[in-house]
Amino acid sequence: DVEHSRAYIDQLYSNDSQKCFQAVSELKFAVIGNVREKGSIIEQGIVVRLLQILRTPDMDAILKTEVVTVLNSLAKGLPEHASSLVQAGLLPVLWEQLEACVGGGGTNVYIQMVLCCLRSVYRQGCAPPPPAWDHKLLSTLIQHGYHPPSNQECVANILAHACKTCEQQQQLVEAGGADLIACMLCSPVTRVQLPALHCLAAMCFNNERVSSIVSTKSYGGKAVPDLLVGLMARDRPRELQLAAATSLTFLHRAGALSADDPKIIFKTLQCLVRMCRRDREVWERVEAANTLAYLTEVSTELQRTAAMTDHLILTMNDYLKDTPTSATNIPQPLCVSPVSNRQYENPSTWPELMLEAALRVYASLGANDEDIRQKVIKTEGLMNTMVTALSAASPPVQLAAVRCLHSLSRSVHTLRTTFQDHMVWRPLMTVLKTSNSEELVKVASSTLCNLLLEFSPAKEQILDQGAVEFLCGLTRRPHPGLRLNAVWALMNMAFQAEHRVKASILHHLGTDQIFRLLSDNDVHILMKTLGLLRNLLSTKAHIDQIMQCHGKEIMQAVILILEGEHSAEVKEQALCILANIADGDMAKSAIMSNEDVLKKLMNYMVIPNVKLQTAATFCISNLIWNVEDGASERQNKLRDMGVYKLLQSLMTTEDTGLFDKVKTALQQFH
Amino acid sequence: MRTNVETDGEQSGSNEGMKPMDTSEWLEETNKMHIHRADMNKLIMNYLVMEGFKEAAEKFSIEANIKPPMDLDQLDERIRIRSAIQAGHFQEAMRMVTALHPEILDDNSQLYFHLQQQVLIELIREGRVEEAVVYAQDHLAERGQRDPTILNELERTLALLAFDQPDTSPFGDLLHPSHRQKVASELNAAILKAQNQEETTPLLDELLKLLLWAQDELNKKKVQYPVMTDLIKGKFEEPK
Numbered sequence: 001d002v003e004h005s006r007a008y009i010d011q012l013y014s015n016d017s018q019k020c021f022q023a024v025s026e027l028k029f030a031v032i033g034n035v036r037e038k039g040s041i042i043e044q045g046i047v048v049r050l051l052q053i054l055r056t057p058d059m060d061a062i063l064k065t066e067v068v069t070v071l072n073s074l075a076k077g078l079p080e081h082a083s084s085l086v087q088a089g090l091l092p093v094l095w096e097q098l099e100a101c102v103g104g105g106g107t108n109v110y111i112q113m114v115l116c117c118l119r120s121v122y123r124q125g126c127a128p129p130p131p132a133w134d135h136k137l138l139s140t141l142i143q144h145g146y147h148p149p150s151n152q153e154c155v156a157n158i159l160a161h162a163c164k165t166c167e168q169q170q171q172l173v174e175a176g177g178a179d180l181i182a183c184m185l186c187s188p189v190t191r192v193q194l195p196a197l198h199c200l201a202a203m204c205f206n207n208e209r210v211s212s213i214v215s216t217k218s219y220g221g222k223a224v225p226d227l228l229v230g231l232m233a234r235d236r237p238r239e240l241q242l243a244a245a246t247s248l249t250f251l252h253r254a255g256a257l258s259a260d261d262p263k264i265i266f267k268t269l270q271c272l273v274r275m276c277r278r279d280r281e282v283w284e285r286v287e288a289a290n291t292l293a294y295l296t297e298v299s300t301e302l303q304r305t306a307a308m309t310d311h312l313i314l315t316m317n318d319y320l321k322d323t324p325t326s327a328t329n330i331p332q333p334l335c336v337s338p339v340s341n342r343q344y345e346n347p348s349t350w351p352e353l354m355l356e357a358a359l360r361v362y363a364s365l366g367a368n369d370e371d372i373r374q375k376v377i378k379t380e381g382l383m384n385t386m387v388t389a390l391s392a393a394s395p396p397v398q399l400a401a402v403r404c405l406h407s408l409s410r411s412v413h414t415l416r417t418t419f420q421d422h423m424v425w426r427p428l429m430t431v432l433k434t435s436n437s438e439e440l441v442k443v444a445s446s447t448l449c450n451l452l453l454e455f456s457p458a459k460e461q462i463l464d465q466g467a468v469e470f471l472c473g474l475t476r477r478p479h480p481g482l483r484l485n486a487v488w489a490l491m492n493m494a495f496q497a498e499h500r501v502k503a504s505i506l507h508h509l510g511t512d513q514i515f516r517l518l519s520d521n522d523v524h525i526l527m528k529t530l531g532l533l534r535n536l537l538s539t540k541a542h543i544d545q546i547m548q549c550h551g552k553e554i555m556q557a558v559i560l561i562l563e564g565e566h567s568a569e570v571k572e573q574a575l576c577i578l579a580n581i582a583d584g585d586m587a588k589s590a591i592m593s594n595e596d597v598l599k600k601l602m603n604y605m606v607i608p609n610v611k612l613q614t615a616a617t618f619c620i621s622n623l624i625w626n627v628e629d630g631a632s633e634r635q636n637k638l639r640d641m642g643v644y645k646l647l648q649s650l651m652t653t654e655d656t657g658l659f660d661k662v663k664t665a666l667q668q669f670h
Numbered sequence: 671m672r673t674n675v676e677t678d679g680e681q682s683g684s685n686e687g688m689k690p691m692d693t694s695e696w697l698e699e700t701n702k703m704h705i706h707r708a709d710m711n712k713l714i715m716n717y718l719v720m721e722g723f724k725e726a727a728e729k730f731s732i733e734a735n736i737k738p739p740m741d742l743d744q745l746d747e748r749i750r751i752r753s754a755i756q757a758g759h760f761q762e763a764m765r766m767v768t769a770l771h772p773e774i775l776d777d778n779s780q781l782y783f784h785l786q787q788q789v790l791i792e793l794i795r796e797g798r799v800e801e802a803v804v805y806a807q808d809h810l811a812e813r814g815q816r817d818p819t820i821l822n823e824l825e826r827t828l829a830l831l832a833f834d835q836p837d838t839s840p841f842g843d844l845l846h847p848s849h850r851q852k853v854a855s856e857l858n859a860a861i862l863k864a865q866n867q868e869e870t871t872p873l874l875d876e877l878l879k880l881l882l883w884a885q886d887e888l889n890k891k892k893v894q895y896p897v898m899t900d901l902i903k904g905k906f907e908e909p910k
Contacts, residue, residue, distance in 0.1 A: 032768050032776055033775035036812050073772065076777070078772075188868065189868065192866075
């Protein structure tokens with residue numbers, strides 16, 4: 001038999017097209033269905049010869065068709081087989097051939113096989129996405145997408161798997177892709193509808209503009225969103241239902257359909273929840289749950305509806321408990337959307353996939369509503385599972401667990417009770433310190449922020465874990481989201497904290513870093529840094545201690561803000577800090593001795609912004625406070641500068657808050 | 671005094687109190703259902719076309735004055751392939767399928783395995799032991815390595831070799847003609863799918879399945895009714 005196989009391989013290189021055809025035919029029978037043979041043929045370098053045949057001008061059409069049939073079969077092998085083909089230069093040859101067939105240059109069968117081959121390669125996910133499509137190629141492809149069904153299926157699959165970037169999404173729509181998809185959705189053939197749905201999902205994902213265009217397309221008198229609803233009907237194959245629900249989900253998240261659109265809240269949501277039931281296959285449950293998590297991530301209305309639908313919260317609990325065994329009939333090949341990227345061939349990965357999916361759903365459901373959070377928290381075994389998952393080896397599961405934790409940490413009640421019982425901060429800190437994933441650290445640090453709120457009993461314990469040093473380090477990270485969370489966390493930490501905590505923060509952060517943060521491009525970071533300073537400079541004793549060590553730099557920082565181009569909101573914060581400093585016994589002198597600052601305060605008292613005036617007045621009020629030592633000297637000085645007169649002039653204000661402050665201040669003057 | 675009793679529970683629990691319908695009543699009720707002759711004809715035509723009875727379909731089309739759902743010449747390839755299978759020529763059938771629809775065997779690896787398994791079974795049935803072992807080694811061993819379900823089936827098939835009278839062995843079902851039929855139907859369905867037909871099994875099949883399922887549901891709820899025990903003859907068993 002080895003003899004026999006060698007013979008036909010030699011014949012492949014024959015110039016006699018009859019002999020060559022016979023050899024290619026034999027090759028075809030050898031490789032179809034046989035993975036080992038595919039690998040062997042590729043290893044022998046035969047692909048080069050096959051491509052050569054295709055490129056030869058005036059080569060017999062039947063021979064070429066047979067060659068493409070072989071290449072198609074090779075592409076259906078293992079992913080590395082498809083990669084080898086791509087590396088050997090298959091794709092440009094196929095595109096060339098397709099172009100050459102324009103205007104009746106090739107038989108229908110040949111065109112079909114070329115499209116099949118392209119589709120098989122792209123489905124393996126190894127075709128490198130070009131930064132952008134070749135416009136002419138895209139048009140040709142789309143033209144072929146209208147007829148017959150076999151070609152339609154190929155074109156839809158190619159587009160679905162190749163559409164990865166925003167630019168490609170845009171190009172696809174501009175080249176008429178949305179119209180094509182609308183047409184395909186109305187095909188009577190499921191094999192066409194399914195990849196069309198995947199293509200739709202790929203086009204619309206995260207793209208506001210494309211989604212809005214797609215949602216207005218129609219075919220046969222029905223708008224695309226309505227067509228999608230029809231495809232979610234229960235008598236449709238499950239993959240179809242899921243794909244349609246996914247498309248609608250993406251349209252909603254990209255803003256083309258609102259949360260209260262009945263198609264979303266009364267159809268899509270239900271379809272997805274239905275597919276999470278216990279009697280469904282693992283791939284359905286996992287895909288549906290993940291899509292559901294994405295669907296309900298933002299809208300409170302959807303979260304509330306989902307939480308009430310079909311005992312969803314209990315159903316998710318099943319995900320945590322079930323140990324699904326391998327089904328004997330995994331649909332082959334499994335038609336999951338290319339956007340999903342999940343593999344289901346290995347049953348040992350299923351428990352983890354289920355766990356991740358359930359945690360993501362809980363994270364979404366509990367994002368905004370306290371009642372839902374309480375229901376979720378009561379889920380049997382969830383806390384333990386979540387804490388364990390935080391330390392899990394698998395990053396996707398960790399991320400899902402942190403997200404879930406984050407949502408639940410928005411509940412004050414939970415912070416005070418359950419989180420304390422389970423010491424979630426411990427694995428959370430480990431995640432923060434050891435993770436490489438920016439996304440993970442961002443969500444974890446957000447969670448930490450919540451845990452550090454004053455009323456959280458976990459606060460003390462977290463401090464012992466070197467949290468301060470760690471967070472100060474985070475403030476130096478390039479990612480603005482991380483910096484913000486870090487500063488925010490420090491701000492929370494400093495609120496009504498002991499002096500040692502405040503000192504630790506200042507020590508690890510350093511005044512240099514504070515300056516840097518105050519010069520940050522992101523105004524939120526700036527605001528939180530000012531908030532941090534404010535919290536640090538609270539309670540008299542602390543104010544004095546801190547100003548003694550860092551007074552000069554802090555004054556410089558405040559002046560920097562007051563002199564800089566900032567919004568009134570920012571300046572108000574700076575003035576409040578001054579007011580706090582003015583509250584300290586010793587610290588007062590830092591302001592009093594600075595004529596420039598005093599003049600600024602006076603300016604702010606008369607600036608036409610009530611909030612700024614109020615803050616400035618409050619500061620003055622603290623400076624002249626009667627009870628304290630040296631009050632008379634200070635009052636005299638300020639009176640000489642004209643502060644008293646200014647205060648009097650402010651008595652005419654209509655704002656009650658300001659009026660009260662002014663009156664209080666005036667009363668202090670002897 | 672009954673309070674707080676769930677109405678649901680009341681209803682399902684009280685089936686025992688229901689009088690079982692006797693056969694004549696049952697038949698009376700069912701006779702009230704009216705099936706259109708045109709629908710019946712469509713069902714029959716669907717069966718004939720699906721299963722590949724071309725001549726019968728052509729004749730039936732004329733006699734019943736009903737248009738066939740597709741061009742009947744399209745049946746030819748499926749007929750040829752089914753003939754090959756019925757004659758036990760599985761290798762030939764595989765080549766025919768590949769020539770007509772090159773993607774089928776790549777896309778349906780389970781089907782491909784069943785076809786190969788059938789080749790193996792035929793070799794064993796004809797006593798060509800050495801060829802059987804070589805075939806198993808060349809074509810099936812590697813697949814068995816990768817997929818445990820296939821390995822299991824492969825082992826069962828090869829185990830036939832251990833018996834003097836394989837058809838009475840525990841794996842004798844593999845040698846039964848019904849196994850061949852199963853594979854033939856599987857292949858037929860795959861071809862229909864490749865031809866972009868939405869249905870791949872005859873609707874009559876689905877109807878009978880529905881009947882059996884409905885009876886099963888009634889049995890689960892312990893309802894007494896005349897059970898159709900013989901689907902071919904339509905015979906009932908009286909409720910007890």
